[in-house]
Amino acid sequence: IVECRPEAVLAQAAALDAALARGDAPGPLAGVPVTIKVNVDQAGHATTNGVRLQKDWVAQDDAPMVRGLRAAGALLLGRTNTPAFSYRWFTSNLLHGHTRNPRNATLTPGGSSGGAASSVAAGLGALAHGTDIAGSVRYPAYACGVHGLRPSFGRIANFNGTAPKDRTIGGQLMAASGPLARRVHDLRLGLHAMAAPDPRDPWQVPAPLAGPELPRRAAVCLRPDGLDTAPEICTALLQAAEQLRDAGWVVDEVDRLPPLAQAVPLQIALWMGDGYEAQVATAAREGDPGAIAALAGQRDYARAIGLPEYSEALVQRLTLARAWHLYLAERYAAVLLPISAELPFEDQLDLKDAASYQRVWRAQMPQIALPVTGLPALALTTGLLPGHVPVGVQIVAGKFREDVCLDVAEAIEARCAPLPMAEPAAG
Numbered sequence: 001i002v003e004c005r006p007e008a009v010l011a012q013a014a015a016l017d018a019a020l021a022r023g024d025a026p027g028p029l030a031g032v033p034v035t036i037k038v039n040v041d042q043a044g045h046a047t048t049n050g051v052r053l054q055k056d057w058v059a060q061d062d063a064p065m066v067r068g069l070r071a072a073g074a075l076l077l078g079r080t081n082t083p084a085f086s087y088r089w090f091t092s093n094l095l096h097g098h099t100r101n102p103r104n105a106t107l108t109p110g111g112s113s114g115g116a117a118s119s120v121a122a123g124l125g126a127l128a129h130g131t132d133i134a135g136s137v138r139y140p141a142y143a144c145g146v147h148g149l150r151p152s153f154g155r156i157a158n159f160n161g162t163a164p165k166d167r168t169i170g171g172q173l174m175a176a177s178g179p180l181a182r183r184v185h186d187l188r189l190g191l192h193a194m195a196a197p198d199p200r201d202p203w204q205v206p207a208p209l210a211g212p213e214l215p216r217r218a219a220v221c222l223r224p225d226g227l228d229t230a231p232e233i234c235t236a237l238l239q240a241a242e243q244l245r246d247a248g249w250v251v252d253e254v255d256r257l258p259p260l261a262q263a264v265p266l267q268i269a270l271w272m273g274d275g276y277e278a279q280v281a282t283a284a285r286e287g288d289p290g291a292i293a294a295l296a297g298q299r300d301y302a303r304a305i306g307l308p309e310y311s312e313a314l315v316q317r318l319t320l321a322r323a324w325h326l327y328l329a330e331r332y333a334a335v336l337l338p339i340s341a342e343l344p345f346e347d348q349l350d351l352k353d354a355a356s357y358q359r360v361w362r363a364q365m366p367q368i369a370l371p372v373t374g375l376p377a378l379a380l381t382t383g384l385l386p387g388h389v390p391v392g393v394q395i396v397a398g399k400f401r402e403d404v405c406l407d408v409a410e411a412i413e414a415r416c417a418p419l420p421m422a423e424p425a426a427g
Contacts, residue, residue: 001035001119002096003045004078009033012075027073028189033125034074037116038096039086040131040160040177042066042076047162050082050093051286057162064157064204065129065177068196072189077125080115084288085279086131087295089139089360090348091115094288100347102422103145104388107344110140113180117144120180123421127190133175133271135339135367138379138394141180143344145381145390145419147409148180149187152400153374156194157201170270172203173317174371182421184380184409191402207400214333214404216249221337225261227365229341232391236382237336240393240412244336247411257335258323263369264361265301266320269313270372272298273305289351297350297357317372324373328398334408338366339379339394366394378405382416390419 013031020026036042039049041059048054062070070076084093091114092098101109102122109118113130117140120128130137132150141148156177158167167175179190197206220241222234241251272279272295283291295302305313328335341363350357361368370377376399381392393412397404 001078001124002038002081002115009075009077016073016075027071029069029127029193030073032074032127033077034069035077035080035116035119035125035128036066037082037113037129037131038079039082039112040066040129041162042079045079047160048095049086050084050095051288052095053282053286055095059160059162061161064159064196064198064201065194067198068193069129071196072193074127074193080113080119080128082112082115084286084291085283086112086133086136088112088290088350089135089345089364090290090350092290092348094286101144101344103384103390106347107389108143108347108349110143110344112136113140113148116180117141117146117148120144120146120182121422126181127186128180129177129194130180131175131177133171133371134267135364137178137180138339138367138377139364141379141381142339142392143390145384145422146180146182147184147187147381148379149178149191149402149405150176150371150377151178151191151195151402152376154203154205155207155376155400155402157198157204159198159200168274170274173270173374174267176371182419184406184413187378187409188406205400210403211401217332218244218249218251218334218336218408219254219257219332220251221254221257221335223255224257224337224366225259227338227341229338230343232343232385233338233341236391237338237393240336240380240382243412243415244408246415249408249411251336252332257337258327259320260369261365262316263320263372264365266313266317266372267368268298268301269305269310270317272302273310273313276302276305293351293357297354297361321373324375325399328375328396333397334404335396337394337396339392340364340367343385343389343391370396375399376402376405378409380409380412381419382412384419
């Protein structure tokens with residue numbers, strides 16, 4: 001938490017006490033401490049996105065999901081850290097500093113919602129807001145041993161009035177806000193609050209938060225598209241599948257899923273290929289080593305993106321998304337797959353050398369790919385390995401079927417030993 005105003009938090013609590021005394025309906029999150037990531041607007045606070053260049057971008061109004069949390073009665077405890085420009089799966093920047101993993105300080109807390117996941121794991125808040133364009137909710141949840149939900153495209157409204165203009169096409173299509181929590185039930189509450197309707201986002205869809213009952217049939221895939229998945233993660237997936245079977249689901253182990261690996265270049269094209277040189281120039285002005293390295297790692301590919309390549313990426317996105325939507329409509333209600341091919345990385349591994357940077361990107365393929373489909377995905381922590389190393393699985397369901405992701409996650413969570421809050425960081 002890089003900004004906390006205790007007087008303001010106590011004032012929120014006093015106002016809630018007064019509302020309760022009057023007999024007013026307090027809301028489903030009444031009194032629950034919730035953190036907000038520094039890359040979305042919160043009235044009276046700077047939307048820094050971990051960047052010194054934005055330290056004076058003070059919001060006049062709340063972003064849609066922040067409005068929703070307030071309306072649900074949440075107490076906004078503080079603002080959480082992110083890597084500069086929210087580019088990385090590691091969390092440090094020149095403005096707010098370096099976030100550590102509270103379960104093991106030698107490991108990354110993840111990114112870009114590293115501050116959100118760390119605060120929840122350490123018990124500083126019961127619920128956290130995060131954002132995800134390539135794993136930025138799911139990977140921090142995985143690395144810190146908590147749960148994180150990336151909702152469907154269009155589920156939670158997005159708008160930052162502090163931004164000089166609206167998001168680029170890639171951001172519009174793939175960036176999503178979502179909750180992080182220590183219990184799946186709390187993710188559900190957070191989703192319902194954050195998904196409040198808001199006309200400032202024309203692409204928000206007022207879809208029901210629960211859909212019709214589906215056949216309880218799921219697939220588990222250990223190595224999608226030949227991913228070199230670590231043995232410990234394979235074990236976690238097989239255990240989760242067995243726990244889901246114990247809850248009455250039919251779970252098939254499959255060798256193949258609809259395409260994932262081919263979505264990665266589409267993701268990079270739509271995200272970093274749009275205005276790449278401007279992004280590089282802004283990162284250079286900021287001078288943040290992580291942001292500069294993140295962009296440099298995609299230089300050759302991003303610089304080859306012109307209008308024909310960008311148009312083709314949009315065409316291929318539709319083809320790939322359709323394959324996934326049909327798979328989840330016609331064959332399975334949910335899919336279990338890795339969050340990453342590796343256990344949580346050594347902190348700052350991507351800055352070690354070029355080979356380490358590429359290793360990180362290869363391992364993160366399942367996270368990078370799924371936003372291209374627009375589907376909801378949930379990172380579920382399933383335990384701690386020796387040395388305080390978290391492990392978990394990813395759950396994917398059909399469009400606007402976050403309820404299926406949550407139901408599957410709750411069934412597995414109920415059969416796992418509950419993970420306590422983090423003790424003082426080891427290492």
